[in-house]
Amino acid sequence: MKSAKDNYELLEGSQAIARTIKNLEPAVISAYPITPQTHIVEILAKYKADGLVNCEYVRAESEFAAASIVLGASAAGARVYSATSSQGLLLMTEVIFNIAGMRLPVVMTCANRSVSAPINIWNDHSDVMAIRDTGWILLFAANHQEAVDQHVLAYKLAEKLNLPVMVNVDGFIITHSYESVIIPELSLIKKYLPDYNPLLGTYLNPDAPVTLGAFFTPDYYQEARQTLHQDLLASQTVIKEEYKLYKKLSARQEAGMAKPAIDNGLIEYYGPKKPNLILVALGSVIGTIQETIKSENIGLLKIKTYRPFPGEEIAKILSSAKNVAVIEKAISLGNMGPLYSDIRGALTKNNRLNISNHIVGLGGRDVTKKIIKGIIKSASGRANEAKFWG
Amino acid sequence: MEYQNKFISPGHNACAGCGQLVATQAVMRGLNKDTIIANATGCLEVTTTSYPQSAWGLPWIHSLFENAAAVASGILAALNKKGDVKTKVVVQAGDGGTYDIGFGLISGMWERGENILYICYDTEAYSNTGIQASGSTPYGASTTTSPEGLKSIGSTQRKKDMLAVALAHKLNYVAQSTAGFPDDITNKVKKALALNGPSYIQILSPCMPGWKINNNEAVMVGKLAVRTGLYPLLEYVNGQLSNSSIKNNFQALAVEEYLSQQGRFKHLKPEAVKYIQDLAEENIKRHKL
Numbered sequence: 001m002k003s004a005k006d007n008y009e010l011l012e013g014s015q016a017i018a019r020t021i022k023n024l025e026p027a028v029i030s031a032y033p034i035t036p037q038t039h040i041v042e043i044l045a046k047y048k049a050d051g052l053v054n055c056e057y058v059r060a061e062s063e064f065a066a067a068s069i070v071l072g073a074s075a076a077g078a079r080v081y082s083a084t085s086s087q088g089l090l091l092m093t094e095v096i097f098n099i100a101g102m103r104l105p106v107v108m109t110c111a112n113r114s115v116s117a118p119i120n121i122w123n124d125h126s127d128v129m130a131i132r133d134t135g136w137i138l139l140f141a142a143n144h145q146e147a148v149d150q151h152v153l154a155y156k157l158a159e160k161l162n163l164p165v166m167v168n169v170d171g172f173i174i175t176h177s178y179e180s181v182i183i184p185e186l187s188l189i190k191k192y193l194p195d196y197n198p199l200l201g202t203y204l205n206p207d208a209p210v211t212l213g214a215f216f217t218p219d220y221y222q223e224a225r226q227t228l229h230q231d232l233l234a235s236q237t238v239i240k241e242e243y244k245l246y247k248k249l250s251a252r253q254e255a256g257m258a259k260p261a262i263d264n265g266l267i268e269y270y271g272p273k274k275p276n277l278i279l280v281a282l283g284s285v286i287g288t289i290q291e292t293i294k295s296e297n298i299g300l301l302k303i304k305t306y307r308p309f310p311g312e313e314i315a316k317i318l319s320s321a322k323n324v325a326v327i328e329k330a331i332s333l334g335n336m337g338p339l340y341s342d343i344r345g346a347l348t349k350n351n352r353l354n355i356s357n358h359i360v361g362l363g364g365r366d367v368t369k370k371i372i373k374g375i376i377k378s379a380s381g382r383a384n385e386a387k388f389w390g
Numbered sequence: 391m392e393y394q395n396k397f398i399s400p401g402h403n404a405c406a407g408c409g410q411l412v413a414t415q416a417v418m419r420g421l422n423k424d425t426i427i428a429n430a431t432g433c434l435e436v437t438t439t440s441y442p443q444s445a446w447g448l449p450w451i452h453s454l455f456e457n458a459a460a461v462a463s464g465i466l467a468a469l470n471k472k473g474d475v476k477t478k479v480v481v482q483a484g485d486g487g488t489y490d491i492g493f494g495l496i497s498g499m500w501e502r503g504e505n506i507l508y509i510c511y512d513t514e515a516y517s518n519t520g521i522q523a524s525g526s527t528p529y530g531a532s533t534t535t536s537p538e539g540l541k542s543i544g545s546t547q548r549k550k551d552m553l554a555v556a557l558a559h560k561l562n563y564v565a566q567s568t569a570g571f572p573d574d575i576t577n578k579v580k581k582a583l584a585l586n587g588p589s590y591i592q593i594l595s596p597c598m599p600g601w602k603i604n605n606n607e608a609v610m611v612g613k614l615a616v617r618t619g620l621y622p623l624l625e626y627v628n629g630q631l632s633n634s635s636i637k638n639n640f641q642a643l644a645v646e647e648y649l650s651q652q653g654r655f656k657h658l659k660p661e662a663v664k665y666i667q668d669l670a671e672e673n674i675k676r677h678k679l
């Protein structure tokens with residue numbers, strides 16, 4: 001038997017994602033270029049040109065159109081894919097809401113980037129935070145391997161739950177850097193992900209006409225939104241199950257990586273049971289934090305599923321600590337970081353916790369070990385204001 | 391007729407006598423069951439799909455106000471991938487969704503040369519939100535955002551020439567009709583679908599509250615629009631104007647006969663009427679009516 005080690009390849013993040021999408025065989029791809037998403041859609045266009053993928057690739061004239069095109073294709077029963085960043089995601093916003101409200105299993109990559117003004121093309125999480133309340137499942141990848149694996153998971157979740165899924169990968173840091181990664185093979189995907197064949201009568205087909213996107217009066221609207229909310233919350237159970245199943249089938253043991261104490265697809269926790277401090281973060285900054293932590297008294301909570309927000313799981317872990325520092329690459333202007341506010345909301349029962357909020361890396365500012373060390377030093381206090389580092 | 395009831399049923403919430411629904415029924419008579427419709431937000435969508443009811447007997451989707459063209463492109467891509475060459479994709483939108491907010495996406499769809507029939511029900515205003523002016527509102531019409539008044543004759547813009555925009559995209563089939571001639575609409579829909587490729591049909595759809603006409607007048611006003619030369623029955627196949635039904639129905643009536651039927655023009659002074667007569671003459675010359 002070949003060991004997992006043999007399958008590692010050194011790949012650019014965008015290429016790793018594009019290769020994975022190729023194996024996932026979407027029927028329709030539509031996208032519009034924006035840095036740092038571009039490599040992903042260029043590589044897929046070349047696959048199409050070379051006959052390596054058997055899909056329709058619709059070149060759209062804007063992100064708004066691209067999102068609408070995958071919406072239409074999904075409503076007609078096709079597996080679809082799109083990718084964007086920053087201004088592109090903002091331009092899509094109206095369609096993003098619509099896709100979730102129509103319960104379409106669209107999968108999209110967001111190569112996370114700051115938003116304008118001032119214009120800046122580098123990484124932070126301002127783009128995805130603008131659409132966090134739209135009803136999508138939002139996954140965050142910390143490295144290349146997670147990025148590719150989360151795309152496989154995304155299709156399984158989307159098609160099982162009729163919910164759209166966005167995989168967030170840090171622009172440049174993941175999309176343009178090289179790391180060794182295993183591309184999920186076609187055979188693994190076939191075993192894990194059934195072909196997408198929605199039931200007749202649930203999608204646009206002349207053999208069983210349906211009306212999609214009807215007009216809801218006050219008599220019906222609230223229930224529709226409440227159902228979406230409840231289904232999104234309930235999807236946590238499915239995310240955990242599917243994550244576990246995928247881990248089992250892919251039988252992947254990451255060599256040399258510290259083993260998390262908790263690892264369930266929603267969150268990962270590294271560290272002792274009763275730490276002095278827990279650092280919480282999303283995305284690729286996790287790697288820098290992991291490299292920095294030397295003390296045995298410090299834990300690290302990595303959030304992989306940001307929506308639905310795994311508030312209960314997070315509260316359970318954080319309650320065991322004295323101090324919590326939430327490190328994030330976004331700010332809700334005029335308030336605190338969005339992740340911080342979400343965590344505060346989840347911690348209603350524990351008021352004794354010292355919880356502080358640290359904003360880092362906006363617009364691609366380097367997040368160094370020195371910054372993380374500074375955060376660790378300053379984190380034993382309650383802060384009512386977000387502190388900016390770097 | 392059986393198919394009429396099957397594709398669009400009575401019992402929807404449109405105004406009794408609505409010109410847009412007269413036109414829609416005529417469009418439906420031109421379609422067959424292997425059709426998928428992408429509909430923009432507007433009167434047609436709102437009045438026909440009040441959940442849990444629907445007047446549609448064809449697979450039908452509404453997403454947003456401005457994206458019906460792109461949604462249709464996605465549907466077509468899904469059909470192409472399945473190898474389904476039988477099912478036709480049809481877009482339905484108002485003039486607001488077509489001339490204004492959805493304009494860029496229509497151009498994108500036409501650029502891609504996709505085999506989609508786009509139908510614009512032209513009420514010459516945003517009917518659904520209360521008759522605000524659109525890029526299609528004609529000169530002199532009073533709307534809620536181009537009201538007539540002591541210092542205003544209503545809309546001072548000329549109606550945008552969407553047919554010319556469609557022709558500039560080299561569509562296979564471009565046509566214009568009105569709710570005054572339902573059979574002409576049906577024939578044009580059939581013809582557009584028979585010629586594979588992108589096509590555009592624009593149908594003047596008199597709106598009773600918008601045009602301030604009575605609910606038995608939509609068809610009559612639709613006929614007058616043609617007979618005065620203001621909204622001729624036109625048809626272009628591969629960019630060439632064909633004469634089909636134009637000559638029979640054009641009677642060179644004075645535009646006043648059309649304008650005076652409608653409250654939206656009742657404030658117009660003779661100079662404005664003269665200007666509108668000039669617009670009709672321009673049409674007559676240009677299309678050799």
Ligand SMILES: Cc1ncc(C[n+]2csc(CCOP(=O)(O)OP(=O)(O)O)c2C)c(N)n1
Pocket residue numbers: 410431432433434455456483484485486487488511513515516517518519524
């Ligand atoms: C982005 C956006 N802007 C505005 C609206 C409000 N709106 C809904 S329908 C409509 C007007 C529709 O006019 P038209 O396309 O001419 O169709 P009609 O109702 O006249 O048939 C407007 C302005 C909307 N739904 N979405």
